Amino acid sequence: MPAGTSYEADARDPGARLGSRFQDALHLAADLHARQVRKGTRIPYLAHLLAVASLALENGADEDTAIAALLHDAVEDQGGAATLGVIRERFGDRVARIVAECSDTDTVPKPPWRERKEAYVAHLPHADAATRLVSACDKLHNARSILEDLRRNGLSVFERFKGGKDGTLWYYRTLVEIFRRTGSPRRGELERGVGEMERLAGETE
Numbered sequence: 001m002p003a004g005t006s007y008e009a010d011a012r013d014p015g016a017r018l019g020s021r022f023q024d025a026l027h028l029a030a031d032l033h034a035r036q037v038r039k040g041t042r043i044p045y046l047a048h049l050l051a052v053a054s055l056a057l058e059n060g061a062d063e064d065t066a067i068a069a070l071l072h073d074a075v076e077d078q079g080g081a082a083t084l085g086v087i088r089e090r091f092g093d094r095v096a097r098i099v100a101e102c103s104d105t106d107t108v109p110k111p112p113w114r115e116r117k118e119a120y121v122a123h124l125p126h127a128d129a130a131t132r133l134v135s136a137c138d139k140l141h142n143a144r145s146i147l148e149d150l151r152r153n154g155l156s157v158f159e160r161f162k163g164g165k166d167g168t169l170w171y172y173r174t175l176v177e178i179f180r181r182t183g184s185p186r187r188g189e190l191e192r193g194v195g196e197m198e199r200l201a202g203e204t205e
Contacts, residue, residue, distance in 0.1 A: 018063055021091060025067040028090070032071075032078040038145065040160040048141060049073065055137035059185040065130045067091055068098035072134050075103040076110070094130075101131040102138065113162035121174045125182055136184040139175050143193040150200045158201070165201055172197065 029049050036045035053061075053069040061069065071091075075084045084106055088096035100106065101123070104116040124135060146168070149157040158165035172194045179187040 018066065022063055022067055022070075025070045025091060025095075028086075029070045029074065032074050032083070036077060040149070040157070045073075045077075048145075051141045052134065052137045055140060055186065056133055059133060059137070061130070061133060064092070064094050065098060065133060068095050068102065068130070069134045069137060071095070071099050072102040072138055075099055075106050080108040081106040098131050098134060101127045102134050114167065117163070117167075117171050121171070121178060124175075124178050132179070132182055132184045135175075136179050136186050136190065139172065139179075140186050140190045140193070143172060143190055143197065147193050147197055147200070150197060155201060169194075169198055169201060169203060 030046055033045040033049065037043055038045060038048060049070050049072070052072060053066050056069040057066050071087055074087065075081070079086075084096055084100055084103075087099055104120040105111055110116065124132065127135070146157060155165065158168055161168045163171060172190075176187070176191045176194050178184075179190060
């Protein structure tokens with residue numbers, strides 16, 4: 001453990017405390033995503049949301065940011081702009097803004113995949129640090145899952161994604177470049193993971 005780092009919450013540090021708002025967000029996330037599973041698996045989607053919140057907290061997230069991490073896919077996957085309104089009413093403007101900036105659409109049905117992803121990567125460099133933290137943690141956990149499935153099942157993993165192999169690799173490589181330029185947390189681990197994804201996909205030697 002690096003000097004000066006502690007994994008025990010300091011009761012004097014408000015940023016290290018999670019209160020009833022976080023618990024409410026956890027309940028909302030569980031309700032919204034109750035019927036959702038990870039693509040191509042039987043894994044409850046809540047597992048991903050908890051992982052992203054955990055990564056964010058490990059990298060200094062305050063309560064608002066941790067709540068946004070739990071709810072970062074709620075707008076995209078569970079109701080669009082109406083769900084964003086619920087989040088704003090229950091958790092405030094800052095949480096709603098982070099969730100909105102982590103969403104590639106708030107419309108139902110969703111626009112075409114490439115259009116959404118190009119718009120997302122165009123705005124991400126201009127987002128604030130909290131948004132980029134949640135986004136980086138989201139993409140890192142996704143990349144870990146893709147990499148694990150690539151090792152287990154081979155290239156068929158890309159059939160789960162609307163972008164296919166080429167689109168998925170383009171998207172993650174673009175994200176790596178953005179997180180490197182903006183100095184986002186966990187960028188090194190994400191870059192290594194994406195490099196391994198490319199190698200297993202036959203994109204690099």
